[in-house]
Amino acid sequence: MTPTTPTTPAPSPTAAPTTAARRRHDPTVRGFASDNYAGVHPELLAALALANGGHQPAYGADDYTAHLAEVFRAHFGPRAEVYPVFNGTGANVVGLQALTDRWGAVVTTDTAHIHTDECGAPERVAGLKLLTVPTPDGKLTPELVDRQAFGFDDEHRATPQVVSLTQSTELGTCYTPDEIRALAEHAHERGMAVHLDGARLANAAAALDLPLAALTTDVGVDVLSFGGTKNGMLYGEAVVVLDPGRVTRMPHLRKLSMQLASKMRFVSVQFEALLADGLWRRGAEHANAMAARLAAGVAAVEGVTISYPVQANAVFARLPREAADRLRKRYRFYDWDAARGEVRWMCSFDTTEDDVDGFLAALREEMGR
Template identity: 45%
Template structure:
């Protein structure tokens, strides 16, 4: 079965697999005191500057929850989109592990705006209410859209004016960078983001994410927090070596650029089928579309993907670094055959 379900289903990039094999050639210090980790951290500092702290963890949920835990207390609340991963796909991890209340804002495109956030700040200073402390945004969003640098600056300035922080879930940050044609620093650190989850798994790595603090004061005690959250990998080099490879010669951008290009190619091919209605802007590596349920069911017999909204018969098709044009051509041709058979 060819998968268009998620970039999580893609293979490990050969160069990253090679980095894992190379890290396995001999013993190395444990818990991040190895040379691979030091080199990977230096790669991040080349991206964002020397005045940052970087911590590697195993998966995206851990990166988000650990990053948020460093900038909140249990009486705080976190404001995010209704589609945010921390709200929909992390099994209540923020509430359970941090103790914070999640305030989700409705959004038609996955992005949130200052005017919507502002409505939830009325309770600041009132002890009967959870205190808003973090605005969490996703780049690119769960609906495949991308915040502009200007939108992020506006949110960051608003947050800091109200004594709040900005957290960015960057599981697909490289896809956003390719769409914006900007360095990742421009729309993160330079745009006022305080804490970033920098994704690796969805962009060719086997496993591993990074928590990046742009304000080093916020990372005080984080190494102990990471240990308490059971994310201090003893053989850290197997995460670090992957990041070193991902950030060498812009591999992270090459992977994401190809995934984005394949999504745009899929969009173009789908225009041949009037029965398919694309429901979101195609800005990263995701296509959201609605089509008749009987066609969806037939297509699922050969291809693996998710039905995003049962009521609207909306599906999500995702591309990755290893998606080929031939894969898309075959997919669209099969979809076209199904349409003709169903409506013959």
């Protein structure tokens, strides 16, 4: 049989890229709604292009994912195991499942992302009970943990098995290493494991001028959800197992949770670029610096009050609703607590000084009306 000649030739790996897509947005528009609004860091786009072309095995059997364990161990220690996933909710669901039984519960804050912003995924998908406690600054303490860490042998109550922290917190504050160590020791004494939601771990490490291990491996964290998207990646997060003795069947859990990427090389190569030469720190330091600049300017505007210490890349503030609504027409941002007139302004790796100064000028105008 004569082979059929393809009607469309395969694209040349060296040809200049073309596309039929058209730009649908104005790239000059800036905002302070979320660090997820930012585009992809140019160095990470270059990494994606580097990994493109040719064929590589799917589902994590590629060369880039094979090398990724070495990259993560350089930051988190020789026992660290890394499992790339699609997104932060997926990382949290997989990580928490790995640390719990079917009757397990997770102690966390009432502002935690797993409680307020994941559509119940840890409870509906992972089958967990979240036991929440209020905090003044988004941070747990051993005393606060004990409000929910009881009844371990009570068959009528979900068993507290994990303490879940967020670093930096949902309120923009940062745990110190001593605070995390105290929580980890407290949890471990009670037979509980420690999970850290590190969607913005890079921002906390940059703010505290510490290596990543100083806030995780060295202070007793067992499983980490490590963020990339909020620090310049196109997509992708990672579950990092810091104590392999506490988990089993991680590959199965990832697949069962619909977080196994077929073309995983494109997640892994971004993490390599992010972690290999300090790009993670440079992006986080810049975002933090822009938040500090924003906070300094906001503090000088009469009628606007900053709600929490600005320690990473978030600024929370209270201002009159009418002024916030007018300002939002010029720059996008979210309400945090509409009843209190509280909003959240986020800075990212690509926020510029001109962005901040322009926003402050608009804020002063709207507050002066």
